[in-house]
Every structure is written in structure tokens, then in C-alpha cells.
Amino acid sequence: MMQKVRWGILSTAKIGVEKVIPAMQQGTYSEVVAIASRSAGKAQEAAGALGIETSVSSYQELLDLAEVDAIYNPLPNHLHVDWSIKALQAGKHVLCEKPLGLNVADAQRLQEAAASHPKLKVMEAFMYRHHPRWRKVKELVDNGVVGTLQTVHSFFSYYNDDPDNIRNKPDIGGGSLMDIGCYCISVPRFIFGSEPTKVTGAMEVDPTLGIDRLTSGMLQFAGGTATFTCGTQMAPHQKVTIMGSEGKIKIPMPFNAPVDRPTTIVLTKGSETEEISFETCNQYTAQGDRFSKAVIEDTPVPTPLDDALANMKVVDAVVQSSNEEAWIQY
Numbered sequence: 662m663m664q665k666v667r668w669g670i671l672s673t674a675k676i677g678v679e680k681v682i683p684a685m686q687q688g689t690y691s692e693v694v695a696i697a698s699r700s701a702g703k704a705q706e707a708a709g710a711l712g713i714e715t716s717v718s719s720y721q722e723l724l725d726l727a728e729v730d731a732i733y734n735p736l737p738n739h740l741h742v743d744w745s746i747k748a749l750q751a752g753k754h755v756l757c758e759k760p761l762g763l764n765v766a767d768a769q770r771l772q773e774a775a776a777s778h779p780k781l782k783v784m785e786a787f788m789y790r791h792h793p794r795w796r797k798v799k800e801l802v803d804n805g806v807v808g809t810l811q812t813v814h815s816f817f818s819y820y821n822d823d824p825d826n827i828r829n830k831p832d833i834g835g836g837s838l839m840d841i842g843c844y845c846i847s848v849p850r851f852i853f854g855s856e857p858t859k860v861t862g863a864m865e866v867d868p869t870l871g872i873d874r875l876t877s878g879m880l881q882f883a884g885g886t887a888t889f890t891c892g893t894q895m896a897p898h899q900k901v902t903i904m905g906s907e908g909k910i911k912i913p914m915p916f917n918a919p920v921d922r923p924t925t926i927v928l929t930k931g932s933e934t935e936e937i938s939f940e941t942c943n944q945y946t947a948q949g950d951r952f953s954k955a956v957i958e959d960t961p962v963p964t965p966l967d968d969a970l971a972n973m974k975v976v977d978a979v980v981q982s983s984n985e986e987a988w989i990q991y
Contacts, residue, residue, distance in 0.1 A: 666953035669695040669729035669753070671720050671744055673707040676758070677735040681786075682711055684920070684945030685733075690953035691946075697723035720744055724751035731956060733786070733949075734758060737827045738834025742767050745783065746774040754782040754956050756949070760843045760976060761785045761969040763834045768973045772966050782955055784962040785969035787847055789916050791947040793939050794924055795851075798903065798910055801928065802852055808907030811885045813852050815845035817899045817916060818892040822870070828893065829870045836872035838864065838976060842891035844916050846975045848901055849880055849887030856971055857882050861988045862979030867894070878979045881988075907931075918944055 668691055670677050685691040693713055698704035701718035708716035717723050724732065724747055731754035734745050742762045745755045755775075762768035775783040789795055802810055819841070821828060828835045850856060862878035874894040880887040901915040908930035918924050920943040928935045955962045978989040 665692040666956050667694045667730045669723045669732045671734045672736050673698045673703045674735040681945045684943045685949035687946050688950040691949040742771045749774050749778045758786045765973045765977050782962050788944045788948045792944040807905030810905050812904045813849040813887040814902045815848050815889040817841040818895045819897045831871040837891045837893040838876045842876050845889030847972050853882045859988045859990045860978040862982040864983040
């Protein structure tokens with residue numbers, strides 16, 4: 662039986678080079694063997710810096726490598742679906758960065774391609790889901806520790822007004838909702854364990870860049886609500902608060918959990934507050950290993966594609982709601 666999945670990386674994207682690749686190289690079941698860039702020099706530089714054996718100067722060349730079992734796709738959002746489909750056609754398993762596509766229709770193309778390659782694994786890379794903190798939070802809520810779940814509030818922001826940055830280009834899937842708002846939608850869906858019944862949203866568009874620089878929304882679930890705000894031209898901040906009838910849970914730095922020190926959640930019930938600590942952990946390492954283990958053991962991936970499509974559906978609904986200034990019913 663294969664002991665490690667051999668990974669190829671599509672592009673020298675910053676998130677891959679700085680975060681995901683070094684983390685996966687620490688994994689038990691993951692081995693990064695190749696990296697591609699449209700620039701041979703960039704590919705060679707990244708491979709040298711990260712100790713990767715093979716570098717190639719085209720994405721297709723990487724897909725054609727026999728020694729690659731799976732690919733990680735951190736390309737710009739508009740290239741997620743096309744290159745993930747090409748990877749499946751080349752017989753490779755796929756871990757694709759979020760959001761899965763530009764919209765539901767785009768993402769459905771990948772779902773259909775995955776269905777026609779049933780032996781290959783495909784998963785959206787929502788790394789936060791693999792951190793032990795979040796699995797503990799889900800367990801606490803499901804076990805009724807905070808009473809009846811009532812509402813989830815998520816906040817995620819940073820400042821980036823660089824017109825050359827891909828996150829500020831609307832035609833390739835830029836903007837705050839696509840980049841970080843998708844986390845604020847994923848979290849309440851995960852915690853409630855269901856889909857919203859209706860959605861509303863308000864988006865503020867940058868008049869020069871054309872991307873949404875500030876988006877707020879509300880999701881109505883059968884058992885409660887979720888509210889969120891995300892922004893790409895404000896002070897950096899991220900926090901999630903989960904409120905129940907008998908208690909609350911706060912998750913500091915919920916998405917970019919530090920990798921060099923233990924992390925915490927804060928559970929409050931009545932007048933008692935408990936800080937629950939978790940050992941130092943890299944959620945990118947955990948994500949790579951959980952996916953790789955699914956490949957090795959031929960078991961379902963931790964987060965199925967249906968979840969990615971459902972998240973994309975809510976993203977689309979927030980956009981539609983903002984455009985129409987109305988609630989969108991499911």
C-alpha cells in the first residue's frame with residue numbers, strides 16, 4: 662500500500678509557497694515532489710527554496726508527470742475549475758483552493774467531472790475545518806453544551822488596495838466575499854449542520870477597482886440566524902462568536918490559526934468562563950494529511966464536493982440579494 666501521496670503544486674502562488682507547501686512537507690502522508698509555474702525561473706526558484714525535486718514551466722507538464730498522484734490548485738479563482746478538471750483527466754486527485762469556482766454553475770462543472778472519475782478524490786481546501794479547535798467547537802455545539810444554538814456571528818477583514826493584486830480584479834473572482842466572505846458563510850453552515858432557508862446581503866463596491874470591498878450578510882436557518890461582515894479595505898481582524906440559549910463560544914483568530922503556539926477557544930456558561938487550549942497545530946498539515954489518507958485508504962474525503970457547491974450557492978445568493986436589495990429564498 663502507498664505510504665505517502667506524491668503531490669504536485671499548480672503555480673508558485675504565495676499561499677502555496679509560504680503556507681501550504683511547507684506545512685504539507687511536515688505531513689505523515691504527504692510528499693511534495695513537483696511544482697509548476699508558467700515561468701521556468703519562478704518554478705526553479707520555488708523548488709530550490711522548498712527542497713522540491715522537480716520544477717516544470719507549464720501546468721500541463723506537471724499534470725503529465727507520472728510521479729505525481731495528486732495536485733494542489735492555488736491558482737486564481739477563475740482557473741480553479743478548468744485546471745482541476747484537466748488534473749482529473751490526467752488521472753490526478755485534486756485539492757482545490759476555495760472558493761471552488763466563480764459561481765455555482767462554474768463549480769458544477771467540476772462536480773460533474775469528478776462524478777465521471779469516481780476513483781479520484783476532489784476536495785475544496787477550507788483548511789480551518791481540519792483544525793482540532795473547530796472539531797471541538799462542533800462537538801460542543803452538537804452535544805448541547807451551549808444549549809440550543811441560536812446565532813453565529815463571523816468577522817474577517819484585512820487591508821489590500823493594490824490594483825495589481827488578483828484579489829482586486831473582479832473579472833477573475835476577486836473581492837471580499839469570494840476571498841474571505843466564503844469562510845464566514847462556511848462556518849455557520851458547518852455549525853448549524855444545515856443549509857440556510859433564505860439569505861440577504863449588502864455589498865459596497867470600490868468605484869475604482871470594481872470589487873466588493875465590504876460585504877455584510879444574514880443567513881436564516883431553520884433553527885436560528887448567522888450574520889457576517891467581511892472587508893478588504895479595513896483594519897485586519899477575524900473572530901467568530903457562537904451563541905446558544907445557555908452559553909457562548911468565542912474563537913479568536915478562527916481562520917488563520919497561529920502555527921507556532923497553542924490555540925484556544927473560550928466557552929462561557931452563566932458566570933463561568935473556561936479557556937480550552939489546543940496543542941500547537943498546523944491546519945494545512947492536517948488538511949493535506951487527511952486528504953492524503955483518504956487517497957491511500959480509498960475512503961471519502963473529509964469535506965465532500967456537495968459542501969463546496971452548497972457554500973457557493975450561498976455566495977451567489979448574497980450577490981443576488983445585494984443586487985436586488987431583497988431576501989433570496991431557498
